[in-house]
Amino acid sequence: MFLIQTILSTLSLVSLAFGRPTLEQRDLVCNGRAELCDRSYGNVTFLTSHDSFAYSTNPLELARTQSLDLTAQMNLGVRALQAQSHMKDGVLHFCHTSCLLFDGGSVLSYLQTVKRFMDSHPNDVFTFIFTNPERLSPKNIWDPVFQQSGLASMAYVPPRRPLKASEWPTLRQLIQTGKRLVVFMDYGTNTADVSYILPEFDHIWEPPFSSTDPSFPCRVDRMNGPLSSQDHMFMINHNLNARVFPSLRARSPLPAPTAAPGWFDDLASAIHNAGGMINSGIQQAGSMIQSGASSVGGAIHSAISSAINQGQDAANSVLVPDYLSTPTTNSMRSILADSNGCAPFSGGNATNFVMLDFVEVGEGMRAVDRLNGFL
Numbered sequence: 001m002f003l004i005q006t007i008l009s010t011l012s013l014v015s016l017a018f019g020r021p022t023l024e025q026r027d028l029v030c031n032g033r034a035e036l037c038d039r040s041y042g043n044v045t046f047l048t049s050h051d052s053f054a055y056s057t058n059p060l061e062l063a064r065t066q067s068l069d070l071t072a073q074m075n076l077g078v079r080a081l082q083a084q085s086h087m088k089d090g091v092l093h094f095c096h097t098s099c100l101l102f103d104g105g106s107v108l109s110y111l112q113t114v115k116r117f118m119d120s121h122p123n124d125v126f127t128f129i130f131t132n133p134e135r136l137s138p139k140n141i142w143d144p145v146f147q148q149s150g151l152a153s154m155a156y157v158p159p160r161r162p163l164k165a166s167e168w169p170t171l172r173q174l175i176q177t178g179k180r181l182v183v184f185m186d187y188g189t190n191t192a193d194v195s196y197i198l199p200e201f202d203h204i205w206e207p208p209f210s211s212t213d214p215s216f217p218c219r220v221d222r223m224n225g226p227l228s229s230q231d232h233m234f235m236i237n238h239n240l241n242a243r244v245f246p247s248l249r250a251r252s253p254l255p256a257p258t259a260a261p262g263w264f265d266d267l268a269s270a271i272h273n274a275g276g277m278i279n280s281g282i283q284q285a286g287s288m289i290q291s292g293a294s295s296v297g298g299a300i301h302s303a304i305s306s307a308i309n310q311g312q313d314a315a316n317s318v319l320v321p322d323y324l325s326t327p328t329t330n331s332m333r334s335i336l337a338d339s340n341g342c343a344p345f346s347g348g349n350a351t352n353f354v355m356l357d358f359v360e361v362g363e364g365m366r367a368v369d370r371l372n373g374f375l
């Protein structure tokens with residue numbers, strides 16, 4: 001460590017002696033691209049992982065949204081992380097809809113993983129887009145875990161709020177001031193108490209989420225004033241969902257989970273039961289394969305589709321990530337079409353956040369490079 005510091009400081013002395021910018025300034029590469037260093041944060045597109053904590057390699061884990069773990073997602077190029085929080089037994093967790101459906105562990109351990117990754121990637125800017133449906137206190141609940149993880153001091157605090165998309169510092173400025181984490185939260189922020197947890201919709205607008213339409217029709221769904229949509233950044237919720245119906249419940253041999261309040265109960269048991277249906281769907285797929293179906297994927301796809309399509313009540317439908325459509329959803333064509341479809345609301349600018357399920361499937365990173373003007 002000491003040796004490296006000595007070499008580095010000798011190098012910068014040498015470059016000063018020759019009247020050149022220091023190595024660091026001259027050769028800075030920001031988020032993997034030198035060209036991004038002098039671009040405003042608000043003019044950059046980031047690969048974004050939807051419910052980044054909800055990873056599992058088990059396809060029967062219906063509420064999963066990712067198959068790669070957090071570090072592997074970031075190794076792939078994800079620099080914006082979306083996650084949904086819930087309180088579980090007095091500890092802040094990331095869970096998908098309910099901790100009964102998918103418990104991604106404590107927020108503290110998640111933040112510690114990101115901190116380790118950020119420490120080993122000192123020239124990269126990261127973004128959190130956290131949802132706080134229970135409106136847990138920034139001061140009493142969120143700030144302590146940010147402090148404990150060591151990330152609070154790396155979080156950017158804008159000089160005033162809201163900042164227009166064009167008013168954000170450059171990536172170079174964020175990196176060189178050591179404030180290279182930008183934290184947004186949908187609900188329950190209080191910047192008087194915790195200045196670095198920024199109200200998402202004052203700065204970013206979103207089209208509707210949980211789309212079941214593969215054409216991802218765009219409109220401004222969630223946004224707060226006073227800035228116009230053109231002066232906001234925006235995020236495409238580019239994850240496709242399949243409907244699973246509560247009416248499947250009656251057919252299921254599995255017991256419903258207990259101790260979940262209200263509609264969580266319905267949702268949890270529906271998905272739980274859908275798991276049973278899909279289980280039998282996969283057995284069915286097994287016999288279809290034996291009887292000569294052309295591909296394992298196709299057989300499982302049609303078996304699951306038939307399991308999922310047996311319900312009728314669309315109004316009460318339950319949505320799960322449509323894993324089997326991911327190669328199409330995460331294609332360059334589909335991502336660019338979604339960004340372009342939203343561009344009229346942003347003065348023609350590209351999306352800032354391309355939020356995907358199963359980030360390793362398809363062409364997410366290439367599409368982000370294209371939107372940043374590199375391909």
Ligand SMILES: *[C@@H]1O[C@H](CO)[C@@H](O)[C@H](O)[C@H]1NC(C)=O
Nearest residue numbers: 042043165166230346347349
């Ligand atoms: C597009 O983004 C750039 C950079 O943030 C900004 O200067 C410009 O105003 C935006 N264009 C429109 C029409 O909003």
Ligand SMILES: *[C@@H]1O[C@H](CO)[C@@H](O)[C@H](O)[C@H]1NC(C)=O
Nearest residue numbers: 042043044045349350351352
């Ligand atoms: C950044 O600015 C360029 C040039 O105005 C624009 O084409 C691009 O869409 C902008 N990207 C974002 C994410 O605002």
